[in-house]
Amino acid sequence: MPTPRHRRRATALATAVAAGIVLTTLPAAGASGEGGLGDPYFPEDGNSGYDVSEYDVHVHYDPAHPRYLEGDTTVEAVATQDLDVLHLDLEGFTVTGVTVNGTPAHTVSREGAHELVITPARPVAKNTRFSVRVRYSGEPVGKGWHTLADGGANASEEPHSATAWYPANDHPSDKATFRLTATVPTGWTVVGNGRPGATTTERDTSTFRWYEDRPMATYLSTIAIDTFTMRTSKLSDGTPVVNAYSPGSRIDPEAEAQLPEILDFLASKFGPYPFSSAGAIVISGNDDEGPLALETQSRPTYHGSLFDLSMVHENAHQWFGNSVSFTDWRDGCLAECFAQYAGQLWDEKSGADLDEGFYAAMVEESAEDPDFWTTRLYDPGQGRELDGALYSKGSMMLHALRRTVGDDAFFGTLKRWQRDHRYGNASWPQFEALAQKVSGKDLTGFFHAWAHGTTAPPKEYLFPGSLGSLDPSADPAA
The missing domain is CATH 1.10.390.10 (Neutral Protease Domain 2)
Known part of the structure; x- marks a missing residue:
């Protein structure tokens, strides 16, 4: 007897054939628009050959059947090379129809954990706009899809969630605007990213619309269904x-x-x-x-x-x-280090002394714990892209940087960073260069010790500026 996974695959094959799709097994290597952008930590994530401009995601969900989702997603994109074959990322589901620019795809196949490989009826030329429409249904199987106790659902996870409920170019470097149209039984509510649009009711269903008009990384997209x-x-x-x-x-x-x-x-x-x-x-x-x-x-x-x-x-x-999203998953500090330090800034607003409180306590706690320092903040290593060091050591680094360059240069760097890269992507090395440019100081040693080092920073970088008073070896008479 076939396993449930084999039964799902057999069902997918039968459904796809009935829909006129030819399923094949295609070699990804060397194909134009091949899967995987080569992220050092997630080499199979994302897809080359095109840039997505917008996702238009339509889903039907009934909480009475929480293990079933119907989807109809159109991906609008621009080809960055000639495309004989193109890839999307999608986990699970039975794919029942794929068109490219309104014409049924010549072949569609599945590869690996999440590759949907599409051969269009006609190649897509470089620099042309094109659309891919994918219709699919079945049980969401990705880790990003969560069923709520009452039958509702929510999609949220990092570093992956989008491919659990719609096909995507699933890498933070390809950001796009996002439309969501979701139909559920009347009495249930759907919430998504961006601004709400019109809600319509027909018979016993209601359709909710949301639109995020600024480019968004796929793992930041969400849908939440409940009696909110x-x-x-x-x-x-x-x-x-x-x-x-x-x-x-x-x-x-x-x-x-x-x-x-x-x-x-x-x-x-x-x-x-x-x-x-x-x-x-x-x-x-x-x-x-x-x-x-x-x-x-x-x-x-x-x-x-x-x-x-x-x-x-x-x-x-x-x-x-x-x-401002990171370029690849080595850059996680650009998100977590700063978000964590924002909490320290909030405490400071309420009167906290970050030197004598937060920073001194962190130095004391880490003094007898060499493991605290072993994770690099930039490029922490595969499987450690969201390591706890980004939160603890990372927020310490930002406070030390602030004391090194002064408040004007520090906050000036943060605002310049946002202005220069708004709605785009940037890397940690770019941040180092900007901080050095804005401050006018040589920060090579500082960043080598804090962001790239695996031991406690030398005292000149651990206790800069007003933090020097925390150095237990300092001469109080000096």
Whole structure:
């Protein structure tokens, strides 16, 4: 008897043949538009040969059948080379139809864990715009798809989540705008990224529409389906705020009311808020272990409740990680180091002394723990792209950098970084170069010790500026 996986594959084959798709096994090596962008940590992620400009994702979901999703996604892109074959990333599902520029694909095959290999009926020429429409259905199997206790669902995970529910060029270096149209039984609500559009009801179903009008990395896209309590407001500049609470989650009006203050505070440090909407998705009752919170673009996802430090961290990511995304997964510090340090800045706003409090405590705790220093902040290693060092050692590094260059140069660098790379991608080496340029100081030794080193930094970099008073070996009379 075939295993369930074999049965799914047999069903996929039968369905695809009935839809007129020829399934083949194609060699990826050497093919134009081949799978895998060569990320040092995730070499199979993403696909070469094109840049996506927009995803238009349509899904149907019935909480009465939580292991089944119907999808119809159109990927709009520009070819960066002549394409005889193109790849998308998609986990699982039965693919029932694929067209390229409205014409059925010549062949479609599956390779590896998530490659959908498409041969168009006619090659796509370099520099031309094209669209790929993929229709699919079945059980979402990727780690990014989470079923809620009452049958609802949510997509959120890092570093991967998108391919659990729609086909994508799944790498942060290819950002695109995002349209979501989701149909669910009436009485259920769908929340996504960006601004809400029109909601329509037909018979016993309701269709919700969301649009994120700024480029977004695929792992930052989200969908949340539940019988939400919706609470809306506006920021002082008119930016809409949409908060959604699952049954069983805690609605805290005081925490909710802090969001405008938090965004204003972060804007004072990093530059203007980069998106046209804000808010939160607060879920509860997952059937598995999803992330406790994730910086899904424009509307972070939280579990259980809102509280200020989590809101600061996830909304700091709207600047660091979302508006300015990293080039590849070696650059995780560009997101996590800064989001973590934003929490320290929030404490400082309330009167905390970061030198004598946060930094001194971290130095003391790490003094007898050489393992604390062993992870590099840039290029920490495959499987360690989101290592805890990015949060602890990383926030220490940023405070030491601030004391090295001074507040004007430090915050000037952060704002310049956002201005120069807004809605794009950048790398850690680019940040080092910018910090050196803005400060006018040679920071080679500093970054070598902090970002590239695997031992505690020398004292000149561990105790710069006002931090020198924390050096236990310093001469108090000096």
